[in-house]
Amino acid sequence: MGTFGGQFEDFHADDRRAEVIDWLGGLLPEFDLPLDSSDEELREYLIDGTALCYTADKLMPGVLEGVWGGYASDHRSNVKKFLSVIAEMGLPGFSVKDLEEGSMSSIVECLLALRDNVSAGLGENMSNYAAKTPSRPVAPVSTPGRRSPGEDRRRGLWDAKSPQRSPLLSGQKANEVFQFKRGQYTDLPAAKISEMIQSNSLDNAPTQSLLRVVNGILDESIERKRGEIPHRVVYLLRNVVQEIEHRISIQAEHIRNQNSIIKTREDKYRSKIKALETLVNGTNEENEMAINRLELVKVEKSKIDERRKIGEQDMVRLMREKENAENTVTNLQQEIQVMSRMFEEYREQMEEKTSQMEEHLTLRAKEAEFLLTQSKKRVEEVETASELQSQLWSKKANTFRSFMDNQKLSIKVSVVYLCVIKFFQILVYSFLTIQLFQDIRISSQSIKQEMFALQMKWRDEISNIGLDLKGLVDAAENYHGVLAENQKLFNEVQELKGNSCAVYCWSTLCDCN
Known part of the structure; x- marks a missing residue:
């Protein structure tokens, strides 16, 4: 049973690692590890900290200073920056020593917690939009490699030339831009609306602020006698709706990806469950064989014990015979010594007589x-x-x-x-x-x-x-x-x-x- 539990834990760890590799592959274009990569291969990719910082920057734009090519050369500094962000978010982290030579389970759990936290924040924004209830501003989440062409055109200039801003500052400025009283949207000048559209305020604004703008414009159009809306306000409304549609499409695509991942995971779990059932059946057969072998071992052990007892008895008998032989040899040696002395004396006497x-x-x-x-x-x-x-x-x-x-x-x-x-x-x-x-x-x-x-x-x-x-x-x-x-x-x-x-x-x- 201990072997079965260890194999299940290994399967679980492999599955969690495959989830992280799949998520990083969809998030980072440069991440090209296969799903069945080992802990050492994942460690080799993440050990310099650059991929970790890039992941945090993708999920939360502006949370780290610099761009992709401008991170610190010391990998410990990059890892510490990433860990500081994780600590501020209140997520479980890991130590630099674990990333260098320890177990990769803590790193995998940290990345999965970051993914779940960001996904939960995005789902909360979408639920707020559906219920039209006010909530706390949440930074938008973008998934690289899955943007629409319009988003690429809107973000191209900012990604290439302008420095990234933190989500807190962007949210504050967007709130300042969209904080208008009721009835003020129709009175906005064209220059102000143009500034709002072309200054990336829509991209950085929280979803709640965008929904508030749409509701405000619709309320003003209802309150007007003819329901007429200025062209500039319609243009603003169209851009706000496009941004909301874009965010909804991103969330839908993310949900589809999650569903595909969940389905793949279910298939893997089914195959693993079948493998575990096979292992359990094989384990039962092995247990029966082990029991039979144990009985044979017991029989052999009893025979060996009997042989050992006989051997001990023979050993005692041989020891006694050895002691008797040693005593006999000692007596013979003493007799030989006495005979030798007598012979020497007799030889001396005979030599004297001969002389x-x-x-x-x-x-x-x-x-x-x-x-x-x-x-x-x-x-x-x-x-x-x-x-x-x-x-x-x-x-x-x-x-x-x-x-x-x-x-x-x-x-x-x-x-x-x-x-x-x-x-x-x-x-x-x-x-x-x-x-x-x-x-x-x-x-x-x-x-x-x-x-x-x-x-x-x-x-x-x-x-x-x-x-x-x-x-x-x-x-x-x-x-x-x-x-x-x-x-x-x-x-x-x-x-x-x-x-x-x-x-x-x-x-x-x-x-x-």
């Missing part, structure tokens, strides 16, 4: 190297002693041979002696060899026992280290290098052991040889 083991293995390797060196020295000493002993026995054998050669002993004695010497030599050598072998065997056994014990200890320690370092393979990157070095040391010890055995075997073979 201690490396130091112990280094000491044991140095001890093994020292024992190997001592064994090599003992072997060298035994070899040196064996060589010295063999040299000594060789010298003795040579001495004995020389002695035997010199003494020429018998072969048996020599053989026996040689056998005895050889046996004794073998016995001594065997004794020394056995003693040396015993020493070497004791040393090798002690080394073997120590190496075996060290090997077992290493195996135990390495197995323990391997078990302890299973979870620390990634952290202990140098473990494989240390293990390889330990294996290398173990291999070196095995090589030392093999070398000692080889030395022992070599020394045994040497002794046998």
